Amino acid sequence: MAKDMLVEIGLEELPARFVDDAEKQLLHKTQTWLKEHRIAYEGVTSFSTPRRLSVLVSGAAESQQSIREEVKGPSEKIAKDEHGDWTKAAIGFSKGQGKNVDDIYMKDVKGVNYIFVEKQIVGKETRELLPAFKQLIESIQFPKNMRWGEQTLRYARPVRWIAALFGNEVIPFEVAGVKTGNETYGHRFLGEKITLSAPADYEQALEDQFVIANPQKREQLIADGIAKLETKHGFRIPEDGELLKEVRNLVEYPTVFTGAFDADYLTLPEDVLITSMKEHQRYFPVKDANDQLLPYFVSVRNGDDRGIETVKRGNEKVLRARLSDAQFFFEEDQKHTIDYYLTKLERIVFQEKLGTISDKIKRIQKITNQLSHWLGLHTEEHAKVMRAAEICKFDLPTNMVNEFTNLQGIIGETYALNAGEDKDVAKAIAEHYMPVQADDVLPQSLQGAMISAADKLDTIVGCIEAGLIPSGSHDPYGLRRQAIGLLRILNERNWNITVESLLELAQSLYMESGIEQADREKAKTELDQFFKQRASYLLKDVTPGQDVINAVLQNDIGVIAYTMAKAQELSRQRSNQEFTSVQEALVRILKLSGKSERNDVDPDVFQTSSEKELYTVFQEVSDAFDQANKQQDAHQALEQLGNLANPIHTFFEHNMVMSDDAEIRENRLSLVNNIAALICRYADLSLIEWKQQFD
Structure with a gap:
């Protein structure tokens, strides 16, 4: 036999943004609860409105499923004495499981015999278990909670009624002083109280009282x-x-x-x-x-x-x-000039340890100026982007942004145009907040992309240097989102600028500013780790393999677009049978490297033609690799490393690297170290699980 089950939590009006997640939680927790309690059911449907969260279970079994369970006891050495009789430990174990020694049997577990008994756990009636559903209701999490009256329960809004039925019987429990019943309520103004006779009537009964529960x-x-x-x-x-x-x-x-x-x-x-x-x-x-x-x-x-x-x-x-x-x-x-608002920014604090908005703008200008130099902007472009950097936040003190905070930048563009600013400059003011969310649209203009990058870089570095590191869900300055946005801009624009050089630039500006910061070396380590985590997230777009991601991020992030391309190339090659010989040769070099601290190779010490050949090819490949690396051609750079494969195999076939002769050994290890260093400039291929891909 089976019965339907209904639980509805009646509440004061929930904030709209709380409703969907709370409904999902109730649905998922109900399914999990039923499974954990071994209660079979046909289906679960959830409902929600601003005043209620509810779940309808169709065809719930009237009792738990009974199960047979094998229980492990002590080892045979403890369970039997020297005469082969059962010890007190064995007798106590069997009795504790509701069995006797006649029910004991032996099983081998990793070479050791243990005693076991098998017992049946008879399922309880579902109606006996359902009052524990109270804990499930109390476990629902909300972004913000409140307490009311003398209640200790913290919930989004006060609980006003609970309808809980199993078949036509009320499931008895109490939450925050509210006892369960078989009554619910229709629309606050148009509906009436409803007495439910069966869970299946729930949705239609509400609709008859002007509530669409779905x-x-x-x-x-x-x-x-x-x-x-x-x-x-x-x-x-x-x-x-x-x-x-x-x-x-x-x-x-x-x-x-x-x-x-x-x-x-x-x-x-x-x-x-x-x-x-x-x-x-x-x-x-x-x-x-x-x-x-x-x-x-x-x-x-x-x-x-x-x-x-x-x-x-x-x-x-x-x-x-x-x-x-x-x-x-x-x-x-409109009665005030841009300069008027810029002056007001001198009195608006960005962050107490990092100065005012005006201080922040000065740092943005310096970062933007360096970006302009690195990107080789001509005079006109440079002038535009520097003007945009200077006025990018002038709209923050305006009445309009004070009233409509989400229009920051957008209002700035409008007011800048009204003030006669260049349209590219005005556009950059609006775009420098992009992307608002991690996966939102990126700035379309060069000026907007540069100011956005400078602004995000300054915020991230400043906050982390001040010890404001995100933890768990706590990220009040949105540093994770901003870091992903910065990396996306660098990748989309394909700027030949390393992430590390940007971080160093921003850190140097804080050093110059005289603002007291935390331990700078510690901050540098935390910044590197923070950005590698964000880069790892982005790299999942081009490769599913975390091992490949770890390989390309083993050293620096470097130029993010190039790093993305390398990850994509390695992801393709790991399933390419023809690449097996190359990866085996390169990985063998990497695993042997580091056994000597020497890096100077003396060609006069070479003893065999194969080591001379490897050294010659290495020099040729180094030059070709440098050229491909400079052009950020991930395919060509890996192909050049692949030219080392045959000479490496021949080298290991005809040479004992760990020669008894110290001079020969150290020279060969130096050659290995040099080749390994070249390979690692691309990626640490030893971190990739190649074999799994070729099985």
Whole structure:
């Protein structure tokens, strides 16, 4: 026999961003709980709204599955005495398992005999186990928690009711002073209390009381409503999956409607209008067929369409107030120059140990200037990027950014253009915050990429030197995200600049600034390790092998684009049978290296033609490898190393490296060390698990 099971946690309205993850946790924890308790079931469905998290288990078995378990006891030497009789240890073991000595049998475990018994664990009735579901509910994690009343439980919002049924029986337990029952609640304003007679009735019973419990169904209803408005009015509502998911988690019974605002507000920057609608009000902006913003918006009501005109007017009034504020801020900001705002940055602290925003800008300028030198920018490009570096953060003290913080940079571009700045300079101000998230769009302009790289580099190095190292999920300055963004820019732009040279540059600027820092050598080690971890993450895009990643990162990261190319090349070759001879030769050299500290090779000491030949080929390959390395040609560089394979095999076949003659031995080891050093400039091939690929 089987029964359905339902558990619903009723809550005060959850923040929309908490809902999806909490629902996933409840679903996963329920499946895990059922498996761990050996309760068979047909299926599990989860539901969520702003006021509830619930899970419906279909066809749950009425009892646990019984299992047979083999229990290991002491070894035979302990279990039997010198006469072969059972000892007290054996008798006690069997009794402890509910058995007697007649049930004991022997098994060999790694050459030693142990005693065993087999026992059956009879499954309990499911209804006896279900009250422990309380711990599962209490274990759900939220980004932020609260406590209420005299309760000790920390939860996102207060628990108001719990419906818990197994079949038609209530599962008895209590969470935060709330006892379980068979009642739930419909829509806060439109619905009534519901008495559930069976778990399977849950979804329909809620829908009858104006609650759509399935979040995908709510999302589809919203999408369908938007599509109908587009057809009816002939306008276009750009797709926004994130906003759609957020809105579905703000309502229990969605009704889509459209409103309007004064067309005069269209003179404001489009990003200001869209942000006012989306970020503050969760409205969908409306555009025409030419992608021009229209003076309309689309919103979603939490309820039916009764009195929708009143709701519409109320939303229009709220938006009008928002846009009026935005217009005031915009007009006030225009009364001041860029220099005025730059002066205000001298009083805004970036980080207490790292100075003001103005101090940060000076470091960005110096990094940008060095980047310009390394990249060989001509005079006009250099002038543009240096101006962009100087004013890249001037918009931070503006009224508009203070009100709409996510518009930093975007507002800067608009205000810079209004102030007569070059369009490339203005564009760089907006782009230097890119990528906002690790996998977001990168800056498209050269100036934007350079300022973005300089800004991120300064933040990462400064914070780590100040001891602000990310740990676990704690990364308040987003250093991991910024490091990945920096590496992506370097890779995308294919700049011939090593990561290590950038870190050294940024560290030197902090030394010059006189800002007191932590142990610099320790900081350097932590920076190297921090960036290697981020580089390792990026390298997974070109190779699935962690061994290959470790091989190319064994020394420095170097030029990230070249390192990515080397990893990709090695990943291809590790499954190439024709490369076997090459990797065996190169790896053999690497494994023998380091047995001598000498690196000077004396050709006059060579005894055989094979070692002379290897030395000659090595010199030729070194020159060719240097050329390929300079051009960052990963395929050609590895191919040049491959030219050493045959001479290496011949060398080992005809020479005893560890000769009794100390001078000959040291000279041969010096040759090996030189070849190994050349190979390691590409990668430490000894770290790659080659054999696994050729089995």
